Amino acid sequence: MSTLVALQQLGSQVRRSRVVLVSGGILLAIGVIALLGPLLSPHSYLDTDLDRRLLAPAFAAARLFGTDDLGRDLFVRTMMGVQVTLLVAVVASIVSLVIGVLYGAIAGFVGGRVDALMMRAVDVLYALPFIFLVILLMVAFERSLFLIFVAIGAINWLDMARIVRGQTLSIKEREFVDAARLIGVSPIGIIFRHITPNLFGVVVVYMTLTIPQAILVESFLSFLGLGIQEPQTSLGALVNGGVSQMEQATWVLLIPAGLLAIILLCFNFLGDGLRDLADPRKQAT
Amino acid sequence: MLRYASMRVLGAIPTLLLVIVIAFIMVRAAPGGPFDAERVLPPEIERNIAHAYHLDEPLPRQLLRYISGLLDGDLGPSYRYRDYTVSELIGSALPLSFRLGLIAMSLALVLGVGTGLVAALRKNTVLDRLLTGIAMLGISVPIFVIAPLLVLGFAVYLNWLPAGWSSSSGISRYLLPVFALALPQIAFIARITRGEMIGVMASDFVRTGRAQGLGTWSIVRYHALKPALLPLLSYMGPAMVGILTGSVVVEQIFGIPGLGQLFVRAALNRDYTVVLGSVILYAVLIILFNLLVDILYGLLDPRIRRR
Numbered sequence: 322m323s324t325l326v327a328l329q330q331l332g333s334q335v336r337r338s339r340v341v342l343v344s345g346g347i348l349l350a351i352g353v354i355a356l357l358g359p360l361l362s363p364h365s366y367l368d369t370d371l372d373r374r375l376l377a378p379a380f381a382a383a384r385l386f387g388t389d390d391l392g393r394d395l396f397v398r399t400m401m402g403v404q405v406t407l408l409v410a411v412v413a414s415i416v417s418l419v420i421g422v423l424y425g426a427i428a429g430f431v432g433g434r435v436d437a438l439m440m441r442a443v444d445v446l447y448a449l450p451f452i453f454l455v456i457l458l459m460v461a462f463e464r465s466l467f468l469i470f471v472a473i474g475a476i477n478w479l480d481m482a483r484i485v486r487g488q489t490l491s492i493k494e495r496e497f498v499d500a501a502r503l504i505g506v507s508p509i510g511i512i513f514r515h516i517t518p519n520l521f522g523v524v525v526v527y528m529t530l531t532i533p534q535a536i537l538v539e540s541f542l543s544f545l546g547l548g549i550q551e552p553q554t555s556l557g558a559l560v561n562g563g564v565s566q567m568e569q570a571t572w573v574l575l576i577p578a579g580l581l582a583i584i585l586l587c588f589n590f591l592g593d594g595l596r597d598l599a600d601p602r603k604q605a606t
Numbered sequence: 607m608l609r610y611a612s613m614r615v616l617g618a619i620p621t622l623l624l625v626i627v628i629a630f631i632m633v634r635a636a637p638g639g640p641f642d643a644e645r646v647l648p649p650e651i652e653r654n655i656a657h658a659y660h661l662d663e664p665l666p667r668q669l670l671r672y673i674s675g676l677l678d679g680d681l682g683p684s685y686r687y688r689d690y691t692v693s694e695l696i697g698s699a700l701p702l703s704f705r706l707g708l709i710a711m712s713l714a715l716v717l718g719v720g721t722g723l724v725a726a727l728r729k730n731t732v733l734d735r736l737l738t739g740i741a742m743l744g745i746s747v748p749i750f751v752i753a754p755l756l757v758l759g760f761a762v763y764l765n766w767l768p769a770g771w772s773s774s775s776g777i778s779r780y781l782l783p784v785f786a787l788a789l790p791q792i793a794f795i796a797r798i799t800r801g802e803m804i805g806v807m808a809s810d811f812v813r814t815g816r817a818q819g820l821g822t823w824s825i826v827r828y829h830a831l832k833p834a835l836l837p838l839l840s841y842m843g844p845a846m847v848g849i850l851t852g853s854v855v856v857e858q859i860f861g862i863p864g865l866g867q868l869f870v871r872a873a874l875n876r877d878y879t880v881v882l883g884s885v886i887l888y889a890v891l892i893i894l895f896n897l898l899v900d901i902l903y904g905l906l907d908p909r910i911r912r913r
Contacts, residue, residue, distance in 0.1 A: 445620065445621055445624065448618075448621045448893065448896065449621065449624065449625055449628075449889070450625065450847065450885070450888055450889045450892045450893075452847070452851050453851075453884075453885045453888045453889065454625070454628060454629060454632070454885065456869075456873055456881075456885070457629055457632050457633065457881060457882070457885050458632060459873070460633075460636075460873045460876060460878070460881050461632050461633055461635065461636035461878075462636060533746070537748055540748065540750070541748065541750065541851070541855070544750045544855065545854070545855070545858065545870050545873070545874075546870075546874055547870075547873055547874070557750070560750060560751060560754065561750075563754065564754045564757075564859060567754060567757070567758055567762065568762055571758060571762075574754055574755075574758065575758075578751045578754065578755065581747075581748070581751055582743075582746070582747045582751055585746045585747060585748070586742070586743070586746045586747070589742065589745070589746045590742075
């Protein structure tokens with residue numbers, strides 16, 4: 322089964338799943354608005370205006386979400402927060418995807434003692450209290466988006482490696498792998514040209530499930546003030562700002578908190594829906 | 607069983623050592639020393655400070671010194687609160703966090719199992735859909751969104767419960783933080799319990815029980831409950847991690863002077879020894895708890911031991 326066929330099959334199934342369509346559609350809409358919204362607004366995410374602090378949301382003054390305690394426009398800041406949140410989630414997931422797929426494919430394909438050793442290492446890493454080590458990482462080094470990508474990617478690849486290894490074990494028994502070996506393709510060539518393309522379906526499904534985890538870690542760090550740094554912002558940092566203002570201005574909390582909740586819910590529904598589609602046992606019922 | 611238990615204990619030791627080494631090296635590899643943020647000091651004084659804190663020794667030596675200190679319960683001095691050792695700071699913050707976590711965990715187990723059972727026994731009814739939907743919400747929405755919303759609703763609008771942690775409000779100040787801490791775990795436990803219970807209720811021995819004329823309640827109570835709840839034990843480890851990370855957020859939001867608040871303040875102030883000590887304590891708690899769960903699992907389910 323080639324990558325293209327797998328993609329087409331997934332596509333035709335997706336069209337039949339309402340959960341996947343609705344949650345995917347909402348996420349797409351949020352993403353597009355977050356990208357285009359700031360361009361259409363007359364305000365910038367940086368400009369403070371102490372005369373216009375904590376303005377309530379109003380359509381007339383192009384203040385859709387009002388302003389925060391420094392008079393910065395909350396619509397632009399929230400959209401920027403969504404951008405950062407989504408960016409971190411996608412990039413961190415790609416980092417974990419690359420590490421996890423390579424590690425899992427190599428362990429599964431080579432097999433034997435190497436496999437046992439590599440998976441034992443994953444088990445040991447699994448037992449580490451990663452979230453606290455990530456906080457330590459953010460304390461010890463200059464906080465940057467790059468560090469956040471690396472930190473979150475470092476947590477999430479473990480699950481990916483396990484799943485990919487399991488898949489590789491079954492793929493490598495197939496005839497086309499034997500055929501490739503017979504005509505003299507090198508092991509590295511087999512892993513890259515013949516095994517990884519066939520992991521596509523599983524990996525896509527699993528990635529939609531790691532994205533909400535990545536969002537959770539990033540917004541957790543930013544909420545504590547250990548993630549993204551001012552004047553840049555993310556949804557977690559905006560929620561933190563909202564907590565300190567909620568007695569005077571509820572919208573400063575409710576808007577980013579609501580958006581974060583919607584985004585996470587949609588990703589979870591999307592991931593669950595895709596997993597159900599990809600799982601042949603569930604299709605039968 | 608003894609062999610199984612001792613294997614588990616031996617397995618936990620390398621993990622623990624790995625955490626300590628990684629954490630220690632990470633802190634030492636940080637660019638700049640712990641006192642860089644302050645005013646520039648003459649080189650002699652800087653040397654003296656480095657010497658007093660053993661920062662001038664080679665790294666492996668420092669690591670050994672730190673580990674041997676750990677065995678005595680000595681986590682070194684705090685770099686920010688000069689009059690306190692890390693052990694004193696953690697010791698004074700830990701009991702409160704421990705109490706909160708324990709209440710939250712108990713609440714999560716009782717409410718989670720209860721909700722899951724109700725949903726499973728009323729499978730595919732409106733009630734089940736409602737409970738499953740709420741559980742999805744509790745799983746997806748992070749605690750730092752849930753907790754402020756609870757404060758906004760119950761403290762700011764309704765004014766039923768205190769928003770902060772003043773001693774004048776007595777026992778009622780526990781309600782919101784504990785509930786916020788427990789809510790995500792209630793959701794997870796309910797989802798697991800529901801799934802397991804539905805599986806068990808479809809099994810042969812339950813059908814036999816029904817054929818013998820047993821009522822639903824006695825089937826659940828005497829036959830189905832134990833096998834359905836056993837898999838929950840393996841979720842206790844992740845639940846513990848959830849409560850610990852949650853307490854960091856909840857203590858921040860409610861201003862509770864526990865370990866979580868100490869940890870975040872130290873992290874923001876770059877108080878390296880306190881952060882290092884807290885991370886290691888969290889790691890020890892998590893690893894020990896997982897060990898306990900593993901051994902308990904082996905006691906309850908003989909199949910596990912033979913693997």
